[in-house]
Amino acid sequence: MDASFPSLWFLQALILTSLLTVHAQLPGAWELLVLNAGVASMHTAVTRFNTVVLLDRTNIGPSRKMLPKGHCRYDRNDAVLKKDCYAHSVVFDLKTNQIRPLMILTDTWCSSGQFLPNGTLLQTGGDLDGLRKIRTFEPCEPDGFCDWVELKDVELVNGRWYATNQILPDGTVIIVGGRGTNTVEYYPPRKNGNGAVELKFLSDVEDNQMDNLYPYVHLLPNGHLFIFANNKAVMYDHQDNEVIREYPELLGGPRNYPSAGSSLMLALDGDFSTAVVVICGGAQYGAFIERSTDTPAHGSCGRIVATDPNPSWEMEDMPFGRVMGDMVMLPTGDSLIINGAQTGTQGFDMASNPCLNPVLYRPDQPVGLRFMTLNPGTIPRMYHSTANLLPDGRVLLAGSNPHYLYNFAAEFPTELRLEAFSPEYLSPDRANIRPEIKGIPNMVRYGETFEVSVSVPLPVVGIVEVNFGSAPFATHSFSQGQRLVKLTVTPSIPDNGRYRIKCTAPPNGAVAPPGYYMAFAVNQGVPSVARWVHLVA
Incomplete structure (x- = not known):
């Protein structure tokens, strides 16, 4: 069983659990996930x-x-x-x-x-x-x-x-x-x-x-x-x-x-x-x-x-x-x-x-x-x-x-x-333009051309980006290995209620070192939930 909390700290934490999500006039929202990690x-x-x-x-x-x-x-x-x-x-x-x-x-x-x-x-x-x-x-x-x-x-x-x-x-x-x-x-x-x-x-x-x-x-x-x-x-x-x-x-x-x-x-x-x-x-x-x-x-x-x-x-x-x-x-x-x-x-x-x-x-x-x-x-x-x-x-x-x-x-x-x-x-008012990745390869090679399939509640206007984000090691105010690479993409093509996007993987390991990346589709500044893609030589 976990050791008990000091009562004062625990009381303060319990009060905060009643405010799981905080909204204000300024952009952004906060959510308490775990009381005791x-x-x-x-x-x-x-x-x-x-x-x-x-x-x-x-x-x-x-x-x-x-x-x-x-x-x-x-x-x-x-x-x-x-x-x-x-x-x-x-x-x-x-x-x-x-x-x-x-x-x-x-x-x-x-x-x-x-x-x-x-x-x-x-x-x-x-x-x-x-x-x-x-x-x-x-x-x-x-x-x-x-x-x-x-x-x-x-x-x-x-x-x-x-x-x-x-x-x-x-x-x-x-x-x-x-x-x-x-x-x-x-x-x-x-x-x-x-x-x-x-x-x-x-x-x-x-x-x-x-x-x-x-x-x-x-x-x-x-x-x-x-x-x-x-x-x-x-x-x-x-x-x-x-x-x-x-x-x-x-x-x-x-x-x-x-x-x-x-x-x-x-x-x-x-x-x-x-x-x-x-x-x-x-x-x-x-x-x-x-x-x-x-x-x-x-x-x-x-x-x-x-x-x-x-x-x-x-x-x-x-x-x-x-x-x-x-x-x-x-x-x-x-x-x-x-x-x-x-x-x-x-x-x-x-x-x-x-x-x-x-x-x-x-x-x-x-x-x-x-x-x-x-x-x-x-x-x-x-x-x-x-x-x-x-x-x-x-x-x-x-x-x-x-x-x-x-x-x-x-x-x-x-x-x-x-x-x-x-x-x-x-924010909720962006939900109707948030894309969802329906199909993407699990692994891609440098310079390879591949397709990503996305769905969007409202019709797509403009280019849907596909961006690779690394998973860094965060400590002491610096994220070691942090990186975002915006792939070269073609305009999305409607296909039975979805959109197909042709993408080109990063050209080499200097642009994106080999490893697993979070692949995001981004529509009008709103990202999808990422899918993990393994980038290999």
Whole structure:
């Protein structure tokens, strides 16, 4: 049986259950999904079986979800629990809202992750006994019993705490940086036996508040990597271990951990040759060093065409200063900026004034018109919270634990509730133009032409898009591996009450690395429920 809740926290949560869906004059709607997920999710990933893996530290003390009877973890070095029979990872079934405990053996505090081409979740590093560990989770049907596996025959060459993972065009994963680790390495290890390779850029930008942690890594359509740390960025050739371009410095101070801005690469479309990176928000420099909880976060965003021969940053301001915000790529190509605080910095008990209003970022609008303020939530989501796009177009919010251990009596308590935010495209008045995918291949190859069949309540006007969205690994205000690719499509053709759309799969792994993607049909800005498609060479 799960451990009981502190009465005050439980009473507050029960009151909120009477407000399952909140509507306001501003766009967007909120929905409370689960009162007790058991763990405060520091790391979150959506699987192709429409389940969600939630993952916390192992040395956090008692969670609120027990492992199955007879399953316990023994760690004589654990400062809190030598015999630990509590779950620190769970899997969440989106259809039933049921939670199943998972067994994780070594510390995953501030670790990294990425899905492999076969759909297995690769999870790397952490702290203490998890520093060099590699773990996998091979997802299964919601009624299955898949669980974490800790690899015995291979470890990381360097310890990785606060690193970033990115899948590459050939399906291997690069693991970048970490605290005190200014190198990169690969999984599986490269055959040339180089192991970990120094990336001097990371040490060059390191400062006394460590703003090179959790670097922002984006795979560009030319096959190179855009790597941003502190306030600088480079284009990195991972094949030859060579920095081939240095970008201009981004104004506004550091953006990475612990300054905690966020970043994404905008949707790839057209001939897929242009990549645009956006970086928003962050703490004022020095807030982390001074442990200041009331220093205002800044609201500046920088936008750069990373593939331009002469790139420069275009600056604009969000409606709110925000630290620890999450940027989520939506199926339409717009993005959602959600979670975080308006003052302070990342770290335990180092932020206040939660930023409850999400913001919609519309990249196709001119400067000054790109941001739209959305309906505020009621649950603060600050340090160690996550946001993930779901196959039905909603955004899942999980976690928030600004404390060293679980603490339900603090001003900003440990958060076990799961909720979903529905963008305006899911509002009832858009239901009559929402498409439904009736037919799509389960697997497509690069460059292949294939058909998608959709139905729409009202006649289609204009082009119905088909867009591939990745399932990233969300942690610490950055979604590792996040990507949206807008496929080349032909106008839809009416066919017995449905519409047939001819699509061309992405041309290569630099545009879309191999793996499972959520395929959305988008009609007049309204996405369908996604179908999972396996993209292979």
